Amino acid sequence: MGPNPTALILRGDFRAAAATLTMIETQDPKARPILKRLYPHTGHAHIVGVTGAPGVGKSTLISGMTGELRKRKKTVGILSVDPSSPFTGGAILGDRVRMLQHSGDKGVFIRSMATHGGSGGVCGAVRDAVHLLDAMRRDVIFIETIGVGQDELDVSILAHTVVVVLNPSSGDAIQWMKAGLFEIADILVVNKTDLPGAEGMFQGLQGLFEDSAVAVFKTLAKDSDGISSLIDGLDKHRTAVLSDDSHAARQLHLCREQLLSLVREKIRSRLEKRMDPAVIDSLTERVAARTLDPYTAADQILKQAGLHEL
Amino acid sequence: MGPNPTALILRGDFRAAAATLTMIETQDPKARPILKRLYPHTGHAHIVGVTGAPGVGKSTLISGMTGELRKRKKTVGILSVDPSSPFTGGAILGDRVRMLQHSGDKGVFIRSMATHGGSGGVCGAVRDAVHLLDAMRRDVIFIETIGVGQDELDVSILAHTVVVVLNPSSGDAIQWMKAGLFEIADILVVNKTDLPGAEGMFQGLQGLFEDSAVAVFKTLAKDSDGISSLIDGLDKHRTAVLSDDSHAARQLHLCREQLLSLVREKIRSRLEKRMDPAVIDSLTERVAARTLDPYTAADQILKQAGLHEL
Numbered sequence: 319m320g321p322n323p324t325a326l327i328l329r330g331d332f333r334a335a336a337a338t339l340t341m342i343e344t345q346d347p348k349a350r351p352i353l354k355r356l357y358p359h360t361g362h363a364h365i366v367g368v369t370g371a372p373g374v375g376k377s378t379l380i381s382g383m384t385g386e387l388r389k390r391k392k393t394v395g396i397l398s399v400d401p402s403s404p405f406t407g408g409a410i411l412g413d414r415v416r417m418l419q420h421s422g423d424k425g426v427f428i429r430s431m432a433t434h435g436g437s438g439g440v441c442g443a444v445r446d447a448v449h450l451l452d453a454m455r456r457d458v459i460f461i462e463t464i465g466v467g468q469d470e471l472d473v474s475i476l477a478h479t480v481v482v483v484l485n486p487s488s489g490d491a492i493q494w495m496k497a498g499l500f501e502i503a504d505i506l507v508v509n510k511t512d513l514p515g516a517e518g519m520f521q522g523l524q525g526l527f528e529d530s531a532v533a534v535f536k537t538l539a540k541d542s543d544g545i546s547s548l549i550d551g552l553d554k555h556r557t558a559v560l561s562d563d564s565h566a567a568r569q570l571h572l573c574r575e576q577l578l579s580l581v582r583e584k585i586r587s588r589l590e591k592r593m594d595p596a597v598i599d600s601l602t603e604r605v606a607a608r609t610l611d612p613y614t615a616a617d618q619i620l621k622q623a624g625l626h627e628l
Numbered sequence: 629m630g631p632n633p634t635a636l637i638l639r640g641d642f643r644a645a646a647a648t649l650t651m652i653e654t655q656d657p658k659a660r661p662i663l664k665r666l667y668p669h670t671g672h673a674h675i676v677g678v679t680g681a682p683g684v685g686k687s688t689l690i691s692g693m694t695g696e697l698r699k700r701k702k703t704v705g706i707l708s709v710d711p712s713s714p715f716t717g718g719a720i721l722g723d724r725v726r727m728l729q730h731s732g733d734k735g736v737f738i739r740s741m742a743t744h745g746g747s748g749g750v751c752g753a754v755r756d757a758v759h760l761l762d763a764m765r766r767d768v769i770f771i772e773t774i775g776v777g778q779d780e781l782d783v784s785i786l787a788h789t790v791v792v793v794l795n796p797s798s799g800d801a802i803q804w805m806k807a808g809l810f811e812i813a814d815i816l817v818v819n820k821t822d823l824p825g826a827e828g829m830f831q832g833l834q835g836l837f838e839d840s841a842v843a844v845f846k847t848l849a850k851d852s853d854g855i856s857s858l859i860d861g862l863d864k865h866r867t868a869v870l871s872d873d874s875h876a877a878r879q880l881h882l883c884r885e886q887l888l889s890l891v892r893e894k895i896r897s898r899l900e901k902r903m904d905p906a907v908i909d910s911l912t913e914r915v916a917a918r919t920l921d922p923y924t925a926a927d928q929i930l931k932q933a934g935l936h937e938l
Binding site: 357569581593598603 | 895924
């Protein structure tokens, strides 16, 4: 990396951005000073979460939206936290976006982030990556994720707009609703309108959300059908959110939640450095043998780490 | 609740168990001494995680397995962490099991647990609930969960045997595989064999896992087809796990992970009590205004809480 990664990233240098993202992912402390200097330059991007079950076509949809945004001269950043795409198998998004990139388009920056390993770190890494892309002056940043119960990555505390993607074939709108997925949705997309049941599902959802702030769209992402309207819908939501009196309150809420998650991460990593593995091993053995209960053992670990008076 | 909930629970009293589970769910500190006294009586149950997307028929499958286990004179406990069932809408399991319960069968205890509210608390509450049901001498405890990326509830650190349920209709075995769901599976079940593609999917999975320790089953849970073989498969896995040299190591690993998650919960709740809301509000406002970066703000919160030297 060059002598001043912050300046390079602010200028939109892909290589410096990629190197810093790797540091973020591997929890390299050298990322921290860069992020601190980038932070004042954030706050411009429209951050859009795109969530839904595997196979609903999130990647194809993001690819289509990216093409449309490029036509509109907008720059795009994509963070794919869905492990099924784009580089570990979801070839469609990877290929299409790489095509754009290889054709010399510096308007699209894409990065996949690992969800495995490092429990608790996913949300923090994605949050930091969003800050970085925001400072790179991406107009729109997509965060792609399998959204079901993925509490570690609560996309609704990172994104201004949450898009939930559904398929008519799954026929499980009611199930997803029960699962709480609709609670975080600002925009619902029925993708794969070439499948039977699409129109019925679309109209059903429209009826259901008629009197709400939730907008419902239908797309056939692979043919780019409906994409332009969806982008209009994203813009409209962004505008509504910005003009809304409650916007400032919501922004503060997001900031607060992100700040608290950062505090928790810090405590956690420091704690792990303080704990004596030998003590933990010996307590674990006693708990496994049922000669000690885990609640008392946890108190003993805190004591050993000097945290019992906390 | 009676004068000695611990003794009542050990005797299998449903009312005392339910009251204590409510305390666990609401994070009432009065649950802790009860759990401490119950813990030495745990370690007998076969703990089985049942996971899969909404609508694959997890509830119906658990209902079927419960019926079969009752025929075999086994007692059953069910913890449903899937918000879509059983009491919030998944009527099938609720109704069937309530039928058993209402017919005077004290061999089945069922409880649904909320996944919303109280970030970080889900896994802890489920772990405590498993200990309680184990102390109640349930032979088999099912933990029902939507398993996708639900990091907060990592069922693989709670269960001896993880059953992943799939549908042929979803046609997305490959997608789930990419999503890492198969990594935690000990047993795969292709449910709804009356749907087209079931036999193909079953044979495909059998081929895929031929040389592995993963067993593949097919069921039509609503007609109880294949349930008896599946229960045999669960027993076989339990026996294999117990006779395996690596069993003790795995048990220790589970104990250790559970212990560490308990330590983290404790730190978290104590930290939250220590933080000054006014300080957090003022720092949040500065972060939102981009006059302060969140990393420096997090350090200031730690300092205010007296944890900067941690």
